[in-house]
Amino acid sequence: MPKFGFIVRDFLKDLNNDQLKAVDVTEGPVMVIAGAGSGKTRVLTYRIANLLQKGVDPFNILSLTFTNKAAKEMKERVMQLVGDHEGRNVWMGTFHSVFAKILRIEGKHLGYPSNFSIYDSDDSKKLIRSIISEKSLDTKVYPYSYVANRISMAKSSLVSPEAYAANAEIITADESARKPEIKNIYNTYSNRLRRADAMDFDDLLFNTYLLFSKFAEVLLKYQRKFKYIMVDEYQDTNHAQYLILKKLAANTENICVVGDDAQSIYGFRGANITNMLNFKHDYPDYKLFKLEQNYRSTKNIVEAANHIISYNKDQIKKKVWTNNDKGSLLGFIHASSDNEEGNLVANSVFELKMNNQLPNSDFAVLYRTNAQSRSMEEGFRKLNIPYKIYGGTSFYNRKEIKDLLAYFRLAINHNDEDSLQRSINTPARGIGKTTMEKITVAASEHDVNMWEVLNNLEKYGVNLNSGATTKITNFSTMIKSFAAEMKKKDAYELARHIAISSGILKMYREEDTPEGISRVENIEEALNGIKEFSEKGAEANEGDLEHQGTLEEFMQDVALLTNQDNEDEEDKDKVTLMTIHSAKGLEFPYVFVVGLEENLFPSIQSIATRSELEEERRLFYVAITRAEKHLTLSFAESRYRWGQFTITEPSRFLDEIDDSLIDRPKKTILRPDKGGDLFGNEAAVVLPKRNLKPVSSSGAGKSFEASDTGGLQTGMKVEHPKFGKGKVMVVEGNGPNKKATVFFNGVGQKSLLLRFAKLKIIG
C-alpha cells in the first residue's frame, strides 16, 4: 500500500509530461538532460518521493549532489513531500561527504584508521610546497599550485604515483615542460599523506574507488545498500566519480543521472562531459528524458541564454523554451571603473527595490572571481544595503580558526603532521625551527611519523638540550590529555578547554590590535558553533551514524563544510554576492552579472583553447540563467587588478548577445576603433588586446615568442608584438611589479609591466 499516496499524487499534477516520465520510471538506468530552470531538482525530489511511496526503504536510496547546499535543499524538499521521518533516512550528500563516511567505516581495509584527517586544499598545497623545498627544487620551475593541480588531475583520473611514473605520455609531457620531478613530488606527497593518516579531497574519491575495486565483499555490501542511486549535476563528475558510480550501480542498474552539458563548468578540475556521452554505452537500454521547458526566466532571458550557448560547438542538441512573459530587456551598465561599477550596481538595486518594493534577497550580484566582491561591497555599503558574500576565504580557513582546529585534529589523530607543525609552536612555546628541523629529518630518515619521533627522541637519535626536550614532552603530554578527554567531554566543553589551555585564546587576546580582537571574536564564534552542535545532539542528518556530540564527530563534519553551508537567520534578507561557480543551481528574481571584460570574463587563463573558451561561455550561460525576472550585464573600462590599474576591453560575450535583447547604446561607443592610447595615460598598463585583425589563432603564439625578461637591463633592445622594436630606458620594481620603460621606434616611450608585456630580447 502506498504510504503517502495522497501527497505525492497531489504533487504529480504539478509535473509536466517529461518531468512525470522521469519521475515515473524508477527501475533501470535513466538519464535526464535538464535545461536550465527546467525543474531538475523537482524531478529528483519527486523521484525520491515516488520511490518511497512505492515502498522502497529510505536506507536503500542514495542521492548524490555536488555541494552541501544542494544536498541540504534536496533533503528539505524531500522531507516536505514525505515527512521528516522517512526523508531523514535517505542518504543525501555530496560525493565527498558520503564517501568520507564510507571510508571512516571501511578504511581499515586500505590501512586507514577511522579517525583519519581530511586535508583541505590549503593543507595539501602547504604539504606540496614543503616537499618541493625539501627536494631543493626551484620554485620558479615548480610553482606549487601548478604541481598541486597536476597531482590533483592525476588523482581524479585514478592515476596513482606508480601509474604516473609508468605512464609514458605523462612523463613525456612533464619532461617537455621541463618539470620531470613532478612524479617524485607526487610520490612523496602520497607517502606523506599516508604517514599522517590523512586524505586530501581527491583521496576521498580515489580510495573509495580502490576500496570497491579491491574488496568485492565491501562493494557488495554497498551495492545491496544503495539499490537506487540518483546523481545531480552529472555533467560535473570526474573520472573517479564516474567509475565509482558504475561499480555501485552494477547490480541493480537503478541509476538516474541528471545533468546539463551546457552547465558543465568544472572541466578545469577534471570534470568530464564525456561521462554523459558514455552513459548510453554503459547502459544501452537506458531511458533518456529531456526537460526543455524553462519555468524560471522570462523569454528575453531564455533567448539571450540560447543565443550565447549557440556559439559553442560542443553541445548536446536541445531547445530550451519558456511559456513565461517576454519580460523587460536585459539591462546594461557601462562604468568607467570597478569602483563606479560597484556604485552603479548598488544604485540600480536601490532603485529597483524602492520602485517595486522588493526585498534585498531578490537580488544577486555574480562575478567571475572572488576579488571582484570588494568594489561591489563598497557600493552597497555606501547605500546601506545589506549584503552577504559567499566564498572567498571560508570561515574555517581563517588563520586563527585553523590554529585552533589544528589542536582538535591533532588530539583526534596524533599522526596528523600538518596539524602538529601548525600547533607545536603556536602560541610560541620555545620549540623553534632548529628543533623541528631535527625532528623532521629524523622522521624522514626512519620513515616514521613525527609524533612517533617526538615521543621517542632518543630512539631516533634526536639530540636536543634538556630544555627543548622538556618543552616537547610537555606539548606531547598536553595533546594526550586532550585526547583522553575526547570521549568524556562533549564537543563544546572540550573545545573550550583546548582553546584555553593550549594558550591560543590568550595569545590572540594579548595581541590587543583590532585584528587580534576580531580573531578572538572568530574563535568565540567557532566555539559557539560547536556549542550549537553539541546541544543539537542527534540531528542524524546523514544516514545511520550514531551521533553523540563529541568533538571528533564535529571535526568529521567540519572538514567538508564550506562557508556556504551555514546561513544565519539574520542573513535572510540580504543581497547575495557570489561567484558564478557558486551560484550554480540557484535562482534570483534580479541578477547582475558584473565585470564583463576581456581577460577577466572570459578569464585570461582560458582563452587559449576552444574548449577552455567554451567552458567560460557555459559559465556565462549559467550566470544568465540564474535570473528569473531581470538580468543586468555590467562592464567597467578600468579596474584594479593585482593592485595595478588596468584598462580593460568589453567582453566578447557582450557581442554575442543579440542587440534586440539588450538595452544599451550602440556598440561603436563600446569599442572605439582606436589603439590602446585612447586614454592617453602612460602609466596605465594596457592588457594585451584581443586580436582585432584576423590572426591565425594557433599560429599567434608561434610567430612571436616572448623571452624570459627576468634579467632585463637598461640599454637592451627588445621587441614587442604590438609596438615593435625598442630600447629599454629604465628597469624598476621587483617581482610581479617589475616594470620597464621602453622607447619604441615610431611609437614613443611606454611603461610596461613585465608580468604582462610580451617582450622578446633581441640584443
Place this chain on the structure above:
DNA sequence: TCCGATCTATTTTTT
C-alpha cells in the same frame, strides 16, 4: 628566539 623589514605569490572557478 624573536621581531621587524622585505620579498613573494596570489586572482579562476570548489569539494
Place this chain on the structure above:
DNA sequence: ATAGATCGGA
C-alpha cells in the same frame, strides 16, 4: 593590496 613567507639583525 595584501597576507604570508623569508631574511637579517638584536
